[in-house]
Amino acid sequence: MSEFDLIARYFARPDRGHPPSVLLGVGDDCALLRPVQQQQAISMDMLVEGRHFLPGTDPIALGHKCLAVNLSDLAAMGARPVGFTLALALPDIDEDWLQGFSTGLFALADQHGCALIGGDTTKGPRTICITVFGELDAAGALLRSAARTGDDIWVSGTLGDARLALSYRLGERTLDENALAQCAPRMDRPTPRNELGMALVGVAHAAIDISDGFGGDLGHILTRSGVGATIDVDALPAGPTLARQPVTLRREYCVAGGDDYELCFTAPQAHRQAVLDAACRTQTLVTRVGCIDALPGLRLTDHSGSDLRLTYPSFDHFITP
Numbered sequence: 001m002s003e004f005d006l007i008a009r010y011f012a013r014p015d016r017g018h019p020p021s022v023l024l025g026v027g028d029d030c031a032l033l034r035p036v037q038q039q040q041a042i043s044m045d046m047l048v049e050g051r052h053f054l055p056g057t058d059p060i061a062l063g064h065k066c067l068a069v070n071l072s073d074l075a076a077m078g079a080r081p082v083g084f085t086l087a088l089a090l091p092d093i094d095e096d097w098l099q100g101f102s103t104g105l106f107a108l109a110d111q112h113g114c115a116l117i118g119g120d121t122t123k124g125p126r127t128i129c130i131t132v133f134g135e136l137d138a139a140g141a142l143l144r145s146a147a148r149t150g151d152d153i154w155v156s157g158t159l160g161d162a163r164l165a166l167s168y169r170l171g172e173r174t175l176d177e178n179a180l181a182q183c184a185p186r187m188d189r190p191t192p193r194n195e196l197g198m199a200l201v202g203v204a205h206a207a208i209d210i211s212d213g214f215g216g217d218l219g220h221i222l223t224r225s226g227v228g229a230t231i232d233v234d235a236l237p238a239g240p241t242l243a244r245q246p247v248t249l250r251r252e253y254c255v256a257g258g259d260d261y262e263l264c265f266t267a268p269q270a271h272r273q274a275v276l277d278a279a280c281r282t283q284t285l286v287t288r289v290g291c292i293d294a295l296p297g298l299r300l301t302d303h304s305g306s307d308l309r310l311t312y313p314s315f316d317h318f319i320t321p
């Protein structure tokens with residue numbers, strides 16, 4: 001099978017229509033996007049085998065996840081998904097793998113109305129690179145630099161179960177079959193919070209998606225906004241499997257587990273009901289976990305307000321083993 005046969009068989013979809021913003025998708029030298037009056041949001045993520053996913057990962061789950069992590073970036077800005085490009089390096093042409101990968105990819109793309117509009121393929125170590133495009137209404141994007149002193153800090157969904165599943169797969173700890181079955185989908189098939197992100201535009205101030213760990217990702221908001229924060233670590237919403245683990249592990253994986261792809265966002269205290277209304281409309285759990293302070297730095301406390309001397313490094317592509 002040639003490169004072009006591969007694209008035609010697994011990634012060209014002439015029978016599927018495009019969103020109105022996409023004039024031309026896969027099949028030409030460039031995709032064509034219709035100019036829009038709104039702002040455009042663009043993001044890119046690369047997934048490398050052995051670094052971002054384990055060899056032998058289920059290709060259906062991988063197809064889902066590689067798009068989900070990009071859609072999550074759009075969610076953090078409050079953007080509506082429009083389309084994406086796919087650059088794919090493969091060690092060989094494995095038709096079973098390609099069928100599974102494209103199935104998982106397009107199932108999530110269709111769910112969010114996000115069209116594949118182009119890309120590239122080549123031979124090499126298995127690497128997946130997606131660039132995603134979104135649109136924003138006139139109210140504007142949720143920016144990391146927009147947090148304000150006195151804001152509440154919120155988290156969507158739950159944290160830590162993805163890291164718990166990874167720890168099992170790396171041989172760091174044991175889990176019974178039921179526990180693994182419960183937490184593994186959080187690692188393999190994360191849920192991008194696009195509906196919530198769009199609903200928070202005009203309600204929240206700042207937002208970021210939690211990919212490298214809650215503490216580290218919140219730190220990006222604090223740095224960009226020139227503020228600090230106090231977090232009740234015991235208020236962080238642990239995943240149902242992690243919630244049954246010892247408190248020390250629960251705290252560590254909630255603060256620094258990573259791979260959650262939930263939203264961390266700040267909003268004025270006066271908007272608490274509006275946040276809850278947005279969560280209700282989008283059927284998404286949200287939890288208030290702390291507040292933005294004028295004093296720089298991140299302060300972690302327990303539920304009683306006592307300081308916790310905890311230091312958990314977040315994931316870093318060039319430092320974390």
